[in-house]
Amino acid sequence: MSAHNVAKSIAKAAKSAFEDSQLVPSAERVNALHHIRKALESNKTEILAANREDLKAAQIEVDAGRMSDSLLKRLDLDKGDKWDSMLQGVSDVANLPDPTGIVSYAKELDDELELYRVSCPIGVLLVIFEARPEVVVNIAALAIKSGNSAILKGGKESNRTTQLLSQAIATGLSQSSLPDTYVQTIQTRAEVSSLLSLDRYIDLVIPRGSNALVQDIQNNTRIPVMGHADGLCSVYLDESADIDKAVRVVLDSKTDYPSACNSTETLIVHESLLQTVWPVVGRALLDAEVRLLCDPPTLSALQGLSPRPPNLSLAGPSTPDAYTTEHLDLTLSVIVLPSLAAAIRFINAHSSHHTDSIVTESEPAASAFCRGVDSAGTFVNASTRFADGFRYGFGTEVGISTGRIHARGPVGLEGLVIYKYMLRSVGTKGHVVGDFGAGGKKYKHADIATTAVPF
Structure with missing residues (x-):
């Protein structure tokens, strides 16, 4: 056959x-x-x-x-x-x-x-x-x-x-x-x-x-x-990001299971954090043997550290395609941006609309990020690795969808599951559309208080 x-x-x-x-x-x-x-x-x-x-x-x-x-x-x-x-x-x-x-x-x-x-x-x-x-x-x-x-x-x-x-x-x-x-x-x-x-x-x-x-x-x-075709997830370190939260969230998002589709591939750093939060996060990533593909400002900040990180050789310059690549290993693309609005635009332009997270202490920033980022999951101060059916309480999952429908x-x-419409007449003569309209009946459209189909 x-x-x-x-x-x-x-x-x-x-x-x-x-x-x-x-x-x-x-x-x-x-x-x-x-x-x-x-x-x-x-x-x-x-x-x-x-x-x-x-x-x-x-x-x-x-x-x-x-x-x-x-x-x-x-x-x-x-x-x-x-x-x-x-x-x-x-x-x-x-x-x-x-x-x-x-x-x-x-x-x-x-x-x-x-x-x-x-x-x-x-x-x-x-x-x-x-x-x-x-x-x-x-x-x-x-x-x-x-x-x-x-x-x-x-x-x-x-x-x-x-x-x-x-x-x-x-x-x-x-x-x-x-x-x-x-x-x-x-x-x-x-x-x-x-x-x-x-x-x-x-x-x-x-x-x-x-x-x-x-x-x-x-x-x-x-x-x-x-x-979904790609799992291009990102973490954005907002200007109000707490250092400890930033380290924990970024490390877990990248290193917990690097080959998973909900592993973070891009780290976005607010420019005000270049000499404060970013060096601490960068050191932690290098200590975890993560290869960093950095834009010039973030690379320069790492190279200027004293004492020099032992694994500094893992940090190098990025290329434009680094920010549209699903690395699926201990590789992370890093870029600095001037504002939350710029970060939202960057994510919407470069991500696969899977899951993206913001580290911030600002409620307005968190709200703007969650509403502005056009992804299936938008997180606040939490690892992208939480994007999972088992962790959501679904028991397990059939997959992750980045689609726009269903x-x-x-x-x-x-x-x-989808749905079907069930219509039932219990009238003595049944119901026909010809009974409604000009000169006839009007539809009631009254709510029925029920949680189950009674037939």
Whole structure:
């Protein structure tokens, strides 16, 4: 069977699974998630062994210059608390309120004629991601809880890991009333290319990965795409910035996890801080072995320090493209600007509208920054690394969207539902539009006090 026919078969099965699942009680979706977590726990040894094999193969690619070190770091499922966080994310999603069936608008249009706007699933999700194998579990949990079916494609660098994670998910689903095709995985690029043409069956594409991956998908499908191409985040040190807060926020934003999309790539310094706050922050960054790409004023301020920072060789001149580059490592671009207004203009012109933070003791400055910066997240005296679905209390996230419609920022359950309008007549003759208008009835448009659809 050709790749296109295989892809079409998968897409049709996903659509059927979605349609068949709509009458399955929400409690059964929660039951499926609990079974999936147990299956993952039971297969931890095998999954992490497969992940180590993926890491070995990836290291060979890095050594040969065919893969970035940042991609390698994202691949490790056993790093820190990543495994435990992945499992906890499944439980957290299971425990969240059901995002479907929520009434956001209710009106009585006429006596015994009621209109409700009710949240419902999107349909079939196609999620394409690179390296991070835990995304398989994150997306599966969110899709199942929100009533969406999903087709998942991980990067070839994580094939061994994702195959075993997918098997665990399938095991969990098999112990529930949901169709076993509710969450499917694919392996080849040819299948992806074919799926991107199947807008009859697939309702939303969610890419998670490099700029090149996202742009390629956006340019090759008619299906709506939700995601972000870059994570160009910035921190602005306002003229009233507290030194201790500045050091803590900047260091965490850059060094906590440099390869993450919410890691800060640009530091903007108010010109009044060149000889006060900036040298302290700069020293701290150099001590943390951060490579600094500085404009002339910030570089000069560092070079004039006494005593001379031991790692001063890590500071060098920037180029214009440094401020539009997602470094994804311990590299930070630095620029000095004369005002808050200039900083806002600079961020709006250079950032990817992901997440940006201001360090300030001025409430008016904080307010102006949060309103003026056109990004999905605007923070005050807080690390950009907080831009995360788990940290926001979403349980986990399907990704981060910098789009202008539907969902923005970390996308959790609420970002995976849309709504439908339900209209019900309980009149003895039903209702017809011909009864309204000139010489006829008038619409009441009276509020209905309800939190649930009564049918």
